[in-house]
Each structure stands twice: as C-alpha cells, then as structure tokens.
Amino acid sequence: MSSMCRVVYVTLLALWLSACAGGEQVSWDPATATLPGPGELVDEPVFGGKVFVFQAGVERPETAVLIHGLGPSASADWALLIPALIERFHVVAFDLPGFGRSSGGNHLYSPAAYAQLVHWLTERYAKGPVIVIGHSLGAAVALRFAAEHPHAVRRMVLSDVAGVLHRVAFLEHTYRIEPSGDRAETSYSRRYQRQLNRVLRKVILRMDRLPLEAETVLASPALRRLVLGGSPRKIAAMALIQEDFSKSLAAIRVPVRLLWGAEDEIAPLRTAQVLLHALSDVRLDIIAGAGHAPMLDVPEVFLGAVLAALVSPPDAPRFSAPPPSTARWGVCAGQEGVRFEGDYEEIAVEDCLGVSIVGVKARSIRIARSKVRIERTSVAGAIVGLNVSNSSVVATALAVRAETALVASRSHLDLAGVSLEGTAAAARSSDRAVLVFSVSRVASPHGRGRVHGVHDLAASSSL
Numbered sequence: 001m002s003s004m005c006r007v008v009y010v011t012l013l014a015l016w017l018s019a020c021a022g023g024e025q026v027s028w029d030p031a032t033a034t035l036p037g038p039g040e041l042v043d044e045p046v047f048g049g050k051v052f053v054f055q056a057g058v059e060r061p062e063t064a065v066l067i068h069g070l071g072p073s074a075s076a077d078w079a080l081l082i083p084a085l086i087e088r089f090h091v092v093a094f095d096l097p098g099f100g101r102s103s104g105g106n107h108l109y110s111p112a113a114y115a116q117l118v119h120w121l122t123e124r125y126a127k128g129p130v131i132v133i134g135h136s137l138g139a140a141v142a143l144r145f146a147a148e149h150p151h152a153v154r155r156m157v158l159s160d161v162a163g164v165l166h167r168v169a170f171l172e173h174t175y176r177i178e179p180s181g182d183r184a185e186t187s188y189s190r191r192y193q194r195q196l197n198r199v200l201r202k203v204i205l206r207m208d209r210l211p212l213e214a215e216t217v218l219a220s221p222a223l224r225r226l227v228l229g230g231s232p233r234k235i236a237a238m239a240l241i242q243e244d245f246s247k248s249l250a251a252i253r254v255p256v257r258l259l260w261g262a263e264d265e266i267a268p269l270r271t272a273q274v275l276l277h278a279l280s281d282v283r284l285d286i287i288a289g290a291g292h293a294p295m296l297d298v299p300e301v302f303l304g305a306v307l308a309a310l311v312s313p314p315d316a317p318r319f320s321a322p323p324p325s326t327a328r329w330g331v332c333a334g335q336e337g338v339r340f341e342g343d344y345e346e347i348a349v350e351d352c353l354g355v356s357i358v359g360v361k362a363r364s365i366r367i368a369r370s371k372v373r374i375e376r377t378s379v380a381g382a383i384v385g386l387n388v389s390n391s392s393v394v395a396t397a398l399a400v401r402a403e404t405a406l407v408a409s410r411s412h413l414d415l416a417g418v419s420l421e422g423t424a425a426a427a428r429s430s431d432r433a434v435l436v437f438s439v440s441r442v443a444s445p446h447g448r449g450r451v452h453g454v455h456d457l458a459a460s461s462s463l
Helices: 003-023 074-078 111-125 137-148 167-176 181-186 188-200 204-208 213-219 221-228 232-242 246-251 269-278 299-311
Strands: 040-043 050-056 063-067 090-094 130-135 153-159 256-261 282-287 329-333 339-350 355-368 371-380 384-389 392-409 412-416 419-431 433-444 447-457
Touching: 050 074, 050 111, 063 111, 063 137, 074 090, 090 111, 111 137, 130 137, 137 153, 137 232, 137 246, 153 299, 167 232, 167 412, 167 433, 213 221, 213 232, 221 232, 246 269, 246 433, 246 447, 256 269, 256 299, 269 282, 269 371, 269 392, 269 412, 269 433, 282 299, 371 384, 392 433, 419 447
Parallel strands: 063 090, 063 130, 130 153, 153 256, 256 282, 329 339, 339 355, 355 371, 355 384, 371 392, 384 392, 392 412, 392 419, 412 433, 419 433
Antiparallel strands: 040 050, 050 090, 433 447
C-alpha cells in the first residue's frame, strides 16, 4: 500500500470528522444565535492573525473560559449558556482561529497550538486560575491546556471530548454503529459515515502500519493546501485525530466533570470511560436525549448540568483492582448476549457472540472464537491474565496483572485505557494478533510506558 494511499485514508477520516461536526448541527441556525453583547478582534501571537474575543461579567471575581468545537457556529454555540454564566462568572468566549470571526488561513490548527492560544488569552483576560468549559475539539484543547499549564486551571467541565481514541479505534467505532429509526435516514452525519465506512474499513489497518505520512502533510503548508485545500476546519480535524493524549491525561490533576450526550456517535461514550479511568479527579454525567452537541440538543438540561458541575466537586472513586476472593466460575459456550458482572475465579468464553464482561474482578479470562466487550474490569493473580484466540475483543478501562498479562493469537483487540502489567511479558502471541492501543500503558521486562497505536504481534513476539 503506497504512502499516498495512507495520506488519502487519514484525509478521508479527517473529512468525516469535520463533516460530522457540522452534520450534528443541521438544525442550529447561527444567524439566530447571538452573544449577549459585542466582542473585539485582537491581534494574537500564535497564528499571527486576529482572534474574536467576547467577554461579559467583568466585575465577577472568577473567570470561566469557553472553548467551542469543530462546528460552524464557533463561539455562538455558547449563546444559550452565557447569560446564565455571567450571573456568577466573568465569561470569556472566543472563536478559535480558523473559525467564526477569527482569522483563517492555511495554518497548523493543532490541539497544541490552540492550547498555546488559550494560555495567551487567559494571561491577557482571566482573573487567576480559570474554569474551562469545552466541547468536542474545544474539550480536547482544554485537556492539552490543563496538562501544560496546571496552575492556570481551577477545574474543567468538558462535553463530548473528541480525539482521545486512536484513529483506528475511532473509525472502527463508526463501523460498528447500526442504523436505527428515522434518525439514520435524516442525519447527514450517519449517512456520510456509513458511506466512508465501506471504503475505509478494508484498508485502515494495513495503512496504519505504514509511516505516519499524515504528520508530514500537517507540517507542510504546501501539502496542507494540496491535500486539505488549506481548509482550517479540515486541518483542525486531521490534527485532532493525529493527537496522542496519553501524556496529557497523565499530567492533569484538576477536577474534571464530563458531560456526555447519550446518543453521541461522533465522540463515543467509550471515550468517557477511558477518561474516567485515566484522570485522577473526575465524574461523568450522561445527558439523555442528546447527541454530540448537548448544548444545542437539550440546552436547558445542559445548562443545569454545567451549573451543577460548577458548584459540586467530582467525587467518583478511582478504579481499583484487588484480586477477587470468590471461587465462582463463569462460562459461556455457544451462546449469544451473555453478560458477566461481579467477582470470578475464571471466566471462559467459547464460540459466543455479543458477550459483555462489565465491572468484573477475576483471576483470569479465556476467550476463544468469540466477540466480546470488556469494560471497567480487573484481572489479577493468574499465570496468564487474559488469553484470547480467534476472537474480536473491545476492551475499555481494563487492568491486567499477571506473569503474562495478555496472550493473543489470530485475534483483533481494540484496547482503550488499558493497563497490561506482566512480570514476564505484558503481551505475547503464539500466532499473529493485532492490538490497537488508545491511551494505554504496558509494563514488563521488555519495557514500560504509554502506548497509543497499532501493534502487530507476530508469532513468538512479546511486549
């Protein structure tokens, strides 16, 4: 597969993400969404253009900074939220460069560059450490900003964070979505996503093992113009899906409240589970009846959730994984839709479909010729913690500690927010297996650290 084909693949994925961001807002008319007062255009040093900045409630002692997502409305997305916020906060909202009334151009609109801009704005406008409220791309930028400038942030309220999962896991999520009801027929994002899935699914894993040409495209103004037409929205989308947030998540220590649309198909709820596992002080509220943009879908509910988040501290307990004390055994053989919860000595799954392992503590899990979803589970105490053969596994917030944490053969494992710790090996294969890691960790005599990418384990290879 050629390097140019890989560029085409990542470009199509970026186009999907940027198109979906717009598609979620087809009922939102920015012309009717006005901020409660005028803003100003100021010269900014990061992209060398002008940024539109709105502020209100300047007499308030504490500043709330609002960062919008990829949609075309820019800071107008917050028009229904700001009037309530300014009763208690000094509010600063702005159009990210490349969006709305801010300057555009063929620049590298990466989360890192946007975080630099947020830092410059907070130093210029804010009163002490700020509250950051971010949505989608803006929430991802907020994570980067808080990691790099921890003393500038007091707390964060983040809605439907985009870009945390590895791009392979993200695209495979879109492939798994099943059309349902009228929304599947009327939603532009759903129709567009299904069309791209048919094309991209066949080539995604092969292309991802080639050199990261997308980074070359992003770094070159000429290639950005050639491949992406110099479009700020497309550049921002491509830069977002290329970002590895592993280091940023590990560095964040401020309280975080996550707000998530229950029907979000752009930033899947699985992302929230990864953030719950990765962040040290975090709580999740799921908003019923909302998609990727809760502030537009159910504005009054979203407003209530934001205000509640600003007055109550996150209180979710951290994920812990002591070895189970029960001797219960779990078995699925030739069945469909079986769900395991609680403590087990061992779980054995053979020739099963649609199996869920959720909130489990076990000494070991064996999976053969099956399709299994694992969430919020810990495995510890056996020689081999997780043994997978001829199967497809999607695991989120999974911790495995064993002599060999994972043995996989002829299988595909999508691992997000996963920790594999082995005294002999974190992972090994007796026959080729593909591991797709998103913001995960491995530790073994072969090495330790964060992993975010595709690992093709050949026979007899180890991590």
